Amino acid sequence: MATTFETIGYNSDDGSIWGLTSSDPIAVYGKTPATRYGTALTPSTFTITTAITSNAAGFASAAALSTFVGQVSSILVVLERFGLTTST
Numbered sequence: 001m002a003t004t005f006e007t008i009g010y011n012s013d014d015g016s017i018w019g020l021t022s023s024d025p026i027a028v029y030g031k032t033p034a035t036r037y038g039t040a041l042t043p044s045t046f047t048i049t050t051a052i053t054s055n056a057a058g059f060a061s062a063a064a065l066s067t068f069v070g071q072v073s074s075i076l077v078v079l080e081r082f083g084l085t086t087s088t
Contacts, residue, residue, distance in 0.1 A: 031083025
């Protein structure tokens, strides 16, 4: 088991920054470095079927459920892009 580790920062009390601008590419776990995602994300292929109702899922409306699924899907796309998770 490893007993020493290399750090990215220099232990500043203020923390560290990875990428100074949105055009500086970063990645982890050997993934190809990517730049920051803009505001228009491309969600994955998750869809809501008509069999799922908003009330059954705990949402006020089908539109609210759809928005939530789109937001979570976008988060998963970003995590995968930067190498923090893989699609299943």
